Amino acid sequence: MKLMALMIVALSLISTTWAQGQHTQTGRKSEPMQTMNDITMVAPALEKYAQGPLADLWKRPGLTPRDRSIVTVAALIARNQTIEMPYYFNLALDNGVKPREISEIITHLAFYSGWENAMSAVAVAKVVFADRKIGADQLPAASPSPLxxxxxxxxxxxxxxxxxxxxxxxxxxxxxxxxxxxxxxxRPDLAPRDRSLVTVSALIASGQVAQIAYHLNRAMDNGLTQTQAAEMVTHLAFYAGWPNAFSALPVLKDVFERRPR
Amino acid sequence: MKLMALMIVALSLISTTWAQGQHTQTGRKSEPMQTMNDITMVAPALEKYAQGPLADLWKRPGLTPRDRSIVTVAALIARNQTIEMPYYFNLALDNGVKPREISEIITHLAFYSGWENAMSAVAVAKVVFADRKIGADQLPAASPSPLxxxxxxxxxxxxxxxxxxxxxxxxxxxxxxxxxxxxxxxRPDLAPRDRSLVTVSALIASGQVAQIAYHLNRAMDNGLTQTQAAEMVTHLAFYAGWPNAFSALPVLKDVFERRPR
Amino acid sequence: MKLMALMIVALSLISTTWAQGQHTQTGRKSEPMQTMNDITMVAPALEKYAQGPLADLWKRPGLTPRDRSIVTVAALIARNQTIEMPYYFNLALDNGVKPREISEIITHLAFYSGWENAMSAVAVAKVVFADRKIGADQLPAASPSPLxxxxxxxxxxxxxxxxxxxxxxxxxxxxxxxxxxxxxxxRPDLAPRDRSLVTVSALIASGQVAQIAYHLNRAMDNGLTQTQAAEMVTHLAFYAGWPNAFSALPVLKDVFERRPR
The missing domain is CATH 1.20.5 (Single alpha-helices involved in coiled-coils or other helix-helix interfaces)
Structure with missing residues (x-):
């Protein structure tokens, strides 16, 4: 294997992005169609699934594109998966997630996924923010007035x-x-409901089943609806794998049944 | 730390391969002995274990080298471990796994391990396939006639x-x-028994204990024998760590005992 | 996104280090302040937490800086997180962990975290060892006289x-x-108590809850105190995320209660 080939793989693993421009609300395509061709050269079926169920997923009711971006970004950080992180950070910004909210999601997951997961996300976000001329004035203060x-x-x-x-x-x-x-x-720059959505998404995405019940209840106390919680799990099936989603379902069922109606 | 050193680490993390030419059935050594020297410079004991128990593992009866390659590739994709993925993709091809089967394994794990795991595997497989002149004619159709x-x-x-x-x-x-x-x-380009082997291997390798029982039963319905299932766990102890293997053993025991003989 | 930006991300993901010179006992700063600026450009709050609770963590009684380095290195290898691995390998050496002990930690986790986790750690350690002129004479023999x-x-x-x-x-x-x-x-180049500390840290850091009880008992048989075990979990909350730490707490409680006093 030649050096150039290795270099290409190395860069691909970091930067590969998929042509999911249809996911954005604004229509702005934040990244070129880089992996479209890659997928075709390895697994043509994945292109079919990307344009079919995966594209449809983002259009389903029950969870807005902004919420789906929050869920996806949380899953990628929790699982330390950087390969398409630049694409999904850009998509989140296109879908209405504010830079200060992305900053808070990373900060939050430094504790709920681990410090190193946040460090990897920082390395990616730095480049995305620089590309979009997002400066310090759009970031949360280190110590703002608390809620x-x-x-x-x-x-x-x-x-x-x-x-x-x-x-x-x-x-x-x-x-x-x-x-x-x-x-x-x-911290005020991410609404408690969104902070809870990040937390529960990260727990499900990393298989932390024992910790879901407390945080799902907290999320629903913070305003997440049952429909949104169910749709979050459906969304995570694609981005964190079916087994993580199915292991979460009994917890959702139990929490839904026990909560006062 | 100088830039060149960083570059070397970056490339090593993607491309490092280990001299396990003895694992192949054909005797073709798909990769040079790249990490042999690395290991010697850090942990000489690992070289001993690689040439002893790890090399012996691949020669054990109970599971063919082809099956062991399927199990290993599934574990690497499920755990998103790309460092030796080029080596093990090449080894799988040398051991008789067809390009269309590797393509299907990646497609399958897009759902059972998560979409991003498949994207990382695509980035690696693209280079391996290109090196071996594997073209679109050797890949599965996006929408073939179903089984x-x-x-x-x-x-x-x-x-x-x-x-x-x-x-x-x-x-x-x-x-x-x-x-x-x-x-x-x-999808017809990966036999149901092999698809099940991929699924159960990925579940064990990523610690999805709660989902193993259903899929192990399905695997055995699809033709996986008890001996092969046991040997799969033994193989995964090395590639996914002893704890994942030991957490799977009670499930195997229970499934084996409950199945009609 | 331009090639140079991609290259920077690629290198950052491998080499980014954080200015935690205060963690060292010797005062030697093993790495430049590379991510300090990165964090400021993305999540200023993380800088506050790094200089506050995270820096304080390393100074808490109950676990020496050397032990904390062992716990941290084990967590990074178990979770396959290479982004700050060079920094924490250097910090471990500064904190009194011997090169032969790092070599043994990697060797040990080849089995307890998986062979590929060890291969990634080897790729990083090779560069760290070379930078510090650590040669073969400071490494354990492949087959030393056993304990x-x-x-x-x-x-x-x-x-x-x-x-x-x-x-x-x-x-x-x-x-x-x-x-x-x-x-x-x-193997004699890592004390059984330290080997147990590595094992339990890796189990907690990778969410292998079912395997903790046996190895925590073994660790305490090997000399780990209850105070040290508790502090290990507190330390891991930061480096492996709060959920992994909280999922371990019921096991600690149960093991502590059952052991003869």
Whole structure:
């Protein structure tokens, strides 16, 4: 295998994008049709599925293109999949996700997916932002005025976690309160409902089944509807694989049944 | 760290290959001994294990080299591990896996591992196929005549899933029927038994324990023997790590015990 | 997107490092402040968290900087996250982890995380070792004199696994004895307590919840204290994400409660 071929693969793995211009609301095609030809040379069926069910997915009711972009971006960061991340970051911006919201999604997933996942996303977003002349004035402040805290709900959460795990590992229990629920979750540049959508999408996409129930309830408390939650799982079947979606379904069923109507 | 060093790492991460020419049936060494020297400079013990247990693994009875290549390729795609993917794609071709079968494995895992996993595999396969002058005439059609559908078994499956999850998320339930079981699984260029081997290997390799039982039963219905299933797990211990293999063993045990003899 | 931009992303994804010189014990800054600027251009909040809780984390009592480096390196290899691997390999060396210990960590995780994870780590470590003029004389032998075997404990383990899975998949059961517990675990260049710390960290970091209990007990038998285990989970919350840490907590709680005091 020659050096040039290797170089092409190396670059492809980072930058390959797929011609899904039809996903954008504005019609602006953010990336050239780079992988269309690649797919044809390896798996023609994938082109058929991309233009059929995958393209249709983005047009389904139940979840807006903006929400679908949030779900997709969260899944890619959670799974550390950078190959089409530039394309999907651009698509998210085209679909109405603000630069400050992308910034907050990455910041949020530094904690919910892991610090290194955020570092990979930063490396990609830096180039996307530079290409679109997105400057510091469009980014969230490091320490903005926080959203108001629901003291009662937070006290209940903190007490529950303290009772379960305070005697096991006080360090993480304290960080969970101080860094996550009294800081990260109160950052104002991503709405709590969207922050929850990011969290649940990342949990499902990375197979964290045991953590879905709490955050799905929180998401629905924050305004995510049952229809949107169901459609989120359908969307993630494509981007995180059928098994992750199917492992989440029993949790959705249980949460839906237990919530007061 | 100098630019050239970085470049070397970048390329190594994509292209590094290991001198496992002995794995091939034909004796053709598809790749030069590129990582042999790398390993020696970092972890000499790994060279010992590569030439001992790992080389022996490929010669064990219970699973042919062709099947082992299918299992390995499925694991790499499921885990999105591209570093030795060129080597193992070439090895698979040397071991008798047809280009159209590799194409179908990638297409299949677009749904069972996630769309982005397939995109990474496409970027690698494109170069491997080009190097070997594998053209469009050796690839499956986008929409070939499907295999005959076992209507009774499919109706039973569809009813079961509908009853469990139809009221939770109708979207994914419908796609599961239309895109997966009445389309993808009927594509003729990968035998159902091999398609099942790919599916179960990917599930085990990515820790999707809850989804193994259904697909292992399906695999055995499709002709995978108990001996082959056991050897698949043994093989995956090396390529997907001991913990994934051990988490699959209780499921295998249970499935083996429940099946009629 | 221009070629140069792609190249920059490609290189960034491999080499990006973060200015965490304060983590080192020696004060030597092993890498330039490469991502500081990147983060500022995308997510200023991450800089705040890096200089606040993440920097503080490394100074907490309960786990030495050397142990934290072992936990972090194990997590990165287990999760196949190479973007900051050069930085954290250098930091580990600065924090007192020996080159032979890094070599053994990679070798160990070839089996506990998967062969390909080790291959990616080898590609990175090769460059780090070369930069620091670490030669073959500082690496472990391929086949050194093994540590003494605790025959009674090993017989008990082997019998238990044989009874559970011997009739299911004899291949993996035999390899587990021959390659892992009578070979890998007896390699002398990584202390059993550290080898256990690597194993449990990798299990938690990759969400292998079902395998934690056995190895946490083994780690504590090998000298890991309850305080260190708790702090390991707190550390991993940052590097492997909160969900992986929280899914491990019930196992820690159960293991702590069942062990004789």
């Amino acid at each position: 108001p805290l629901d003291k009662e709900a937070e006290a209940k959460r903190a007490t529950s976690v303290e009772q379960q795990f305070g005697s096991v590992a006080q360090g993480i229990v304290q960080y969970t309160t101080d860094v996550l629920f009294r800081d990260l979750w109160l | 005959p559908l076992d209507k009774e078994a499919e109706a039973k499956r569809a009813t079961s899933v509908e009853q469990q999850f139809g009221s939770v998320a109708q979207g994914i339930v419908q796609y599961t029927t239309d895109v997966l079981f009445r389309d993808l699984w009927l | 003494p075997l605790d025959k009674e404990a090993e017989a008990k383990r082997a019998t238990s696994v044989e009874q559970q899975f011997g009739s299911v998949a004899q291949g993996i059961v035999q390899y587990t004895t021959d390659v892992l517990f009578r070979d890998l675990w007896l």
